[in-house]
Amino acid sequence: DADVTQTPRNRITKTGKRIMLECSQTKGHDRMYWYRQDPGLGLRLIYYSFDVKDINKGEISDGYSVSRQAQAKFSLSLESAIPNQTALYFCATSGGGTYGYTFGSGTRLTVV
Amino acid sequence: GIQVEQSPPDLILQEGANSTLRCNFSDSVNNLQWFHQNPWGQLINLFYIPSGTKQNGRLSATTVATERYSLLYISSSQTTDSGVYFCAVVGAAGNKLTFGGGTRVLVKP
Numbered sequence: 001d002a003d004v005t006q007t008p009r010n011r012i013t014k015t016g017k018r019i020m021l022e023c024s025q026t027k028g029h030d031r032m033y034w035y036r037q038d039p040g041l042g043l044r045l046i047y048y049s050f051d052v053k054d055i056n057k058g059e060i061s062d063g064y065s066v067s068r069q070a071q072a073k074f075s076l077s078l079e080s081a082i083p084n085q086t087a088l089y090f091c092a093t094s095g096g097g098t099y100g101y102t103f104g105s106g107t108r109l110t111v112v
Numbered sequence: 113g114i115q116v117e118q119s120p121p122d123l124i125l126q127e128g129a130n131s132t133l134r135c136n137f138s139d140s141v142n143n144l145q146w147f148h149q150n151p152w153g154q155l156i157n158l159f160y161i162p163s164g165t166k167q168n169g170r171l172s173a174t175t176v177a178t179e180r181y182s183l184l185y186i187s188s189s190q191t192t193d194s195g196v197y198f199c200a201v202v203g204a205a206g207n208k209l210t211f212g213g214g215t216r217v218l219v220k221p
Binding site (some may be wrong): 015033041042043044045047058088090092094096099100101102103105107108 | 122143147153155157158175198200206208209210211212213214
């Protein structure tokens with residue numbers, strides 16, 4: 001099994017719909033992250049969490065919310081999806097300090 | 113926040129050629145990683161290299177932390193090396209991974 005699992009892998013949804021992207025990890029790390037990638041660009045941080053009771057906004061959090069249900073689970077929600085949220089979404093985990101980051105395979109979201 | 117710049121933005125190689133990708137960063141770092149994003153969008157971790165030199169097959173990387181840059185070397189390139197290569201860092205004063213803009217590599221047969 002993958003260290004970081006994202007579901008769904010692909011999703012098409014309509015404008016105004018609520019959608020949740022899920023992420024789970026088996027690394028045992030405390031830190032989890034959600035990133036967004038637009039075509040031709042690098043990844044930008046949406047939200048991050050350093051433990052179950054810690055949630056922090058990243059650089060592009062508007063229009064998104066998150067929930068850290070457990071150490072291993074971190075979900076991202078779009079309360080009312082809009083077309084410019086069409087992007088590739090990545091979940092990641094790290095052990096903090098000098099540990100590297102491990103990324104999931106991504107969720108390709110299209111809002112029509 | 114820390115700034116990460118990668119060069120060149122695009123690179124076209126003939127199969128078998130060697131190449132060097134560069135990553136400059138604006139501050140001291142605790143973490144530096146190189147990733148390869150394949151045509152299907154998956155991010156593959158190549159190296160965790162905040163300092164020093166590492167090699168993995170045809171790929172190697174060197175980070176000179178005191179001069180704030182890292183280099184990724186691709187030797188004897190293959191078509192499967194095509195994709196986008198990202199450098200990402202965590203600044204010494206920060207706690208989040210920041211990505212550069214990437215280098216898009218196309219290896220022609």
